[in-house]
Amino acid sequence: MLHNASRSSADPIRELISQTDQKTLAVWALDCARRVLPLFEAAHPNDPRPRDAIEAGHAWVRGEIGVGEARTAAFAAHAAARASDELSAAFAARAAGHAAATAHTPLHAVHAADYAVQAFPPEAKDGERTWQYDHLVSLSRQQ
Numbered sequence: 001m002l003h004n005a006s007r008s009s010a011d012p013i014r015e016l017i018s019q020t021d022q023k024t025l026a027v028w029a030l031d032c033a034r035r036v037l038p039l040f041e042a043a044h045p046n047d048p049r050p051r052d053a054i055e056a057g058h059a060w061v062r063g064e065i066g067v068g069e070a071r072t073a074a075f076a077a078h079a080a081a082r083a084s085d086e087l088s089a090a091f092a093a094r095a096a097g098h099a100a101a102t103a104h105t106p107l108h109a110v111h112a113a114d115y116a117v118q119a120f121p122p123e124a125k126d127g128e129r130t131w132q133y134d135h136l137v138s139l140s141r142q143q
Contacts, residue, residue, distance in 0.1 A: 013133050014110060020140050022106045023061050028136050029099035029112035030057045035128070036092040036119040043089035044080070050096035053077035057100040070103035091119035 017025060033054055040050050056073035059065045077097035084090040098112035113132050120128050 013113065013129070013136060016133070016136050016140060017107070017110055020106075020136065021143060022102065024139050024143055025106050025109035026057055026061050026099070026102040028132075028139050029095075029102045029109035030054050030061075031135060032113045032116040032132055033057075033092070033095040033099040035131075036088075036095055036116045038092075039119050040080070040084070040089040040092035040096070043086040044084060047080050047083075049073075049076040049080040050093040053096040053100040057103060060100075060103040067103045070100050074098070074100035074104075074108075088119045091115045095119065 020028075033050070037050060037054065040047075053073040053076060056065060056070045060067065060070040074097045077093050077100060081090040081093035081097065084093060092115070095112045095115035098108045098115060101108040102112065117125050117128050117132070
């Protein structure tokens with residue numbers, strides 16, 4: 001399971017996360033979540049909670065809202081995940097929730113990435129993890 005793999009000290013993403021500032025991690029987590037958001041929206045076109053969480057995360061990065069508002073949006077995205085009976089959609093909503101929650105605690109970013117990978121079909125998971133690493137490297141260089 002990727003959730004456990006991300007906790008390994010040998011995981012290059014985890015290692016890079018430890019060297020990256022919180023706002024950069026938030027942007028990365030939000031980008032990871034945005035890639036799978038269509039899976040949630042296809043299954044639940046009238047439920048804006050995961051999209052709202054991603055937007056709240058970006059608003060926090062820009063300094064437009066506080067941590068409390070971002071957390072509220074994150075909780076709502078997790079509620080959307082619990083309400084979904086479609087596994088990929090639930091993973092996508094969890095990714096959005098953890099991405100927004102990165103405003104509260106930086107390590108939520110790795111959970112956002114893990115859930116985003118889980119939303120992909122098996123044959124695409126390795127490619128997505130590679131994209132995540134490359135994207136985090138790119139964002140980290142821009143710090």
